[in-house]
Amino acid sequence: MRNEPKPSRAGVLHEVIEEILIRKDGQIPTDIDGIDTFFDGIEDLVNALLLRWHTRLVASLERGLADEPEDREEAVIEAWQHATWIYWGVRKVIDELAENPPTEGVAHAVRTTARNDWAAMAVAAGLASGFDEPAVRVGHRLELEARRRNLVEHSTARMPRPRTVLGKVKAMLTG
Structure with missing residues (x-):
């Protein structure tokens, strides 16, 4: 008979993310x-989620740049999209927290993580050399482009494909 593994902070965070x-x-x-046992309130839990998101993004950036692509900016945009695809629910939580933070501490943590994400993206794209204000602006632009592409891909994936020649012509004229 196997013993149940002892609960841990990492295990509880994993369960939270899975949910x-x-x-x-x-x-x-x-x-x-275990949330109340291993996390000291919402700010502590949010910080752990933000760290997991940032780690996922950085891993996607590293993977996207491993083959030294010619267009590093494109690789960074795709890496953000990939991280979002894998952690879509977590990204949605972070976006919700950015819009409606429950505390000032959470608002600060979300802003700080976003700025670090953006600077990391700019540096990875070869468009900045440090984690400074210009890098933050460039990285933010890259994220906005990735979000725009996600919206386009998501909306076109739901559009029914025309089945007739007339339908295809109408789609070309209206789309």
Whole structure:
């Protein structure tokens, strides 16, 4: 008979993230066993989620740049899209927290993580050399482009394809 593994902070965070990825509702689940034991309130839990997101993004950036692509900017945009695809529910939680932070501490953490993400993206794209204000602006622009592409891809994926020649002509004229 196997013993149940001892609960841990990492294990509880993993359960929280799994639940976020299942629900995809932009909310942090609070009904996971161990949250109150291993996290000192919402700010502590949010900081852990933000660190996981940032780690996922940096891993995607590294993977996207591993083959030394000619267009590093494009690789960074695709890396952000990839990280978002994998962690879509977590990204939605972060976006919700940015719009409606429950505390000033959470608002500060979300802003700080976003700025670090943007600077990392700019440096990875070869468009900045440090984590400074110009890098933050460039990285923000890259994220906005990645978000725009996600919206376009998401909306075109739902559009029905025309089945007739007339339907295809109408789609070309209106689209």
